[in-house]
Amino acid sequence: MHLSQKNRETVDACRYCWMCRHICPLGNATGQERNTARARALGLSMVLRETETLENVIGNVYECSLCGACTKECLTGWNPVAMMLEVRCQAALEGVLPDNIRKLLNNIGKTGSIYAAQTLAPQLVKEIESLPPSADTLLFLGQHALYKNPNGAIAAIRLLKKAGVNFTVHKDEPDSGFALHFLAGAAEETRKAMQNCAKRLNDFKTVIAYEPDDAKLFLREYKEWNIAHTAEVKTWTTFLADLLDSGTLKPKKSDKTYTFQDPAALARDLDETQAARKILSACGVIREVLLHGKDTVLAGHAVMTEYLPETMTLVAENRWNDAVNTDADVLITASSAEYAALKNTQPKTIELLSLEEVLLRCCST
């Protein structure tokens, strides 16, 4: 297996290091030793020493959500996420991808979506068709909201309409490249998908990225890969917070208590933790979960749910325990994928809402 010098060093650093195991959402949810950065690195180190095969460890590499909690926790700066991404790309090149991963990549090849979905929910189509065909601002919903969480997408559109924002949504929205990047790292196909998407973004002055994972790609990976786009990209949370700042949205504060599920892509990758809190403190009272902000714990994943559904159910259930411990009335999400995962595992004692749902409620009363 070929691996860059930097990632070889990461393999060697992590394989005998136990310091970040407590933070791995997969390890904590499944209780499996293999779901730790050290175990993944140990497997890879044995592949590099030719006493194990990549086929035998690759499944474990795909059990990593790339959430970056270990990287954030690492006091000496090692980055297992970069290591996993390179290994995924290598596995694709060497033709040793697990079957379930190959199937998802084939879906993208054939339909442009990992979900192999080509039709949108009729209610969502109606909502999109109610928008002007062109505008300065694009709401980029992302694959998950389009195909798996149309209610979230509809709520987002309605909120922007309510705020009087002049915007549009693509019915044939291109793939941002997120799933390809997650599954195959820096493969040529990923680059092509990103380039194709960037071209479409360039038709707009402002792009609001509804899903944090897409926002991360637009704001970080596209730049790192020199994929130019001229539009100003804003995360959904920042855009909404700006609407509050400008007085366009004026929520009424209630005595409800909210706890916020920071999406890892926002909090860790984009260093954005305050926008959602600004919104929520205008709507009610925030009760923080112990591990929040940059220490957030993954609650759901747009791609992993497709190939590890039972595991991701455990991940969501685990995060619910943390939220319930806050005694807050409502758990608030800012990611379509996390919302869906949490909805499927919701306990009876606490409500679940997306940020747009809270704002729709608080701005209407």
Add this chain to the structure above:
Amino acid sequence: MHDFLFAMFVSELEDAVGRENCSTHPIDKLTHSVDYFWLSRMWTDSGCRMPEADVVVSPKDAQEVSKILKIANYYKMPVTTWGGGGGTQGGPLPVCGGIVLDTKRMNRIWQINTESMYIECGTGAIYKHIENAANEKGYATMHYPSSLNCSTVGGFLAHRGIGVVSTKYGKIDDMVLQMEVVLPNGDIIETSPAPKHAAGPDLNQIFIGSEGTLGVMTKAQMRIYVQPETRRFRAFLFKNMSDAFKAGKEILQKFKPSVMRLYDEAETGSIIKKIIGVSKSGAFMNIALEGVADIVAVEERILLETFKHFGAEDLGSEYGEKWWKEKITFFYPGHALDLPWMFGTMDTIAPFDKIEKIYWAMKEAVETNFPMARFIAHFSHWYEWGAMIYDRFIVEEPPQDPLEALRLHNQIWNCGVRAALANGGVVNDHHGVGIKLGRLMKEQYGPAMQVFEVLKRGLDTNNIMNPLKLGF
């Protein structure tokens, strides 16, 4: 075992814990074959494979553990319990194959009892997680080992672990109230409802330190404490270790600091210099005082007076605070001792009248017999009657050949531990015994070892529990 019989065996285990919690996949076997033991790391680094389990199971509670142990007895298969794999003595390594029983699914927090000040949890809970749970309610576990993030409640109990504020709050064996244990035959028992009783010997203390050889601890009530109103640090530089010992002993007759760490001249000049930035020579000592602010203020005054009397230079609070902030940084790759070096921590404990002698004897034994080895130490857990030595040897250029390296490693260990034993020390203070030091147990205990052996034979009639560990 024949393939057919093995398939029958595995299907019974799957029935006990569910298919998804029973694995024969190479990745599960591999990741349970290397712990924090230097030899297991060196062996795999050299491209060799360590002994592996035949199957890895992850039960969710005592009932499932019980089923596993009954199946193991029936098939006469070894069972090695694995917590976090953070042990340094090879304790959780399945050296005879068979079953690895991973406890981490038994991580439920059953209750946080603030009336009686304990958390009841599954022993597979990572200690950091129960610390988080305590913190959420405004309390703390006060068990802060450097492996807080990675080791489990059961692992610490099994190895008699210790954390940095132990001088005030005690060792793990002081922190447990009641436990649920699955005996080797699969019976589930509970220890006495409260410790400190007079209803016969203390069952807790039979299983604490037993390293998975006498059963599997599945649930434990661990003490919690109110968060201290204040925690204040003060660092000192002593001219030599003897003065520091005398000062440490004297302060402990007056009150208990939480942190008490004395570094020998070698460690002061290396690690403390590098990470904390103290550049003077001597023996560095870091003290933390904590609790009610008014009491701490008085303790601080007494501390300054007492240490002054022994000629200590007061370095103020900054170094101590820095040390507290960086205390686990020492253990991350890049700062921690790592391959290709050979190293080991030979912690031991003794009363004050022997401890200094043991330190010099171990240092001399290691350095004279193995001139290629460096010897450094600190003294980090203190009692009114004595202290422990956290002494380490380091060989920067060990043999390349893994067998030669293993031989040298074991020779140094034999030499160092025997020097401790000869001068009134013990095989180990808080890392346990495992496969690393099993051979030395009989040397320490002599005929007293039969007490353990009778217990082992009586409880584990088929000798399936963690064979070749703890000297069994």
